[in-house]
Amino acid sequence: MLDFDSAQSRLAAAGGHPSITENCPLVQARGRVLAQTLFATLDLPPADNSAMDGYAIRHADYEPGRSLPVQQRCYAGVKPQALQPGNTIRLFTGSLLPEHADTIVMQEDAEEVDNALTIHRPPAKGAHIRYRGEDIRAGDQVFAKGTLLGASQIAMLASQGYAELSVYAQLKVGILTTGDELVNPGQPRGDEHIYNSNGAMLAALVENMGARAVHVLHALDTEASLHEAFETLLQDCDLVLTVGGVSVGEKDLVKPAIEQFGGTLDLWRVSMKPGKPVALAHAANKPIVCLPGNPVSAFAVFTTLVSTLIRSMQGRAQVMPILQYGRLCTQKTFNDSREEFLRVSARPDASGVMQLTPHTQQGSGIISSLSWASGLARIPANTPVQDGAIVPYYDFQHWLA
Known part of the structure; x- marks a missing residue:
């Protein structure tokens, strides 16, 4: 019996690295994988600015009880005047720090009356300032090739002005369920039938990983039905997942169907429960993974084994999540x-x-x-x-x- 770790390593290496790239708008990039390493185009923040609604002062001008005239009211997006000695400038969150200012006083710690500011709590020098480049510096690596893009990555790339990205083409996965006993949900069912839960389940798992389930097919237990399904799947997909039909019963016809397309199927007995029967084949230079027919077993095998293959074929740098x-x-x-x-x-x-x-x-x-x-x-x-x-x-x- 093949030990689990060996099965996992073999499947992770069973598919090729993606070679096709495409440009993708940033707003559509969630779930895509970067095909190039990206670097910061500017310092972030690009200039010193206020982290609070408050007042910019020179710390040396603070004295208990002293009033500071409000020189200017400067909103975010407006360039402030240079701060004059003994004055203050009203700022808001994101406002640029005026030249010569070195401290922000929170509005909660002060009171403005008749255009003059009285500070009630001694400020710490340098308080509440977001300094230029404290997040990232221009030229620093932002994300490496192979990074899976989510909302947080997209936020950073947007802050650097990236509107379009080079990403790997989405992995196209075909799903094939087999068995005369299965009927699709919504169809009439006799006592001898069960609803096919594997097709929809695997499609959802594939799509959740950022791949495309381009076909979800069902084949009867006949050579003709299986041959027709494999012909479509191998033509349109990068990876094929099958469920059931790979044992040694009279109607386990998946193995000979794969052989008709020049593939050789390696049937594993993996030392795992649930999910012992797993098979791997290649036909038309594309991997085919045969999962056990029980939905719980198929789910467990997909989670622990097939997901590593998908991440590898997507070009992700991290194939194995942290355990x-x-x-x-x-x-x-x-x-x-x-x-x-x-x-x-x-x-x-x-x-x-x-x-x-x-x-x-x-x-x-x-x-x-x-x-x-x-x-x-x-x-x-x-x-x-x-x-x-x-x-x-x-x-x-x-x-x-």
């Missing part, structure tokens, strides 16, 4: 010949340690546990693990993003 750890809270002892990935709900305790509570039903058919859980706790194989044990935690928020 967290938490304390298991359970009345049960876990000890299996395979590594177990328990669906858990994580909550920090008073000291900040993550408390991992397993769902009461860990069967691979309990789909409701997926929406209940916040992540997966990894339990080592052949090792009794009880309440209080510190174990690795795969947070969905990080591993599925």
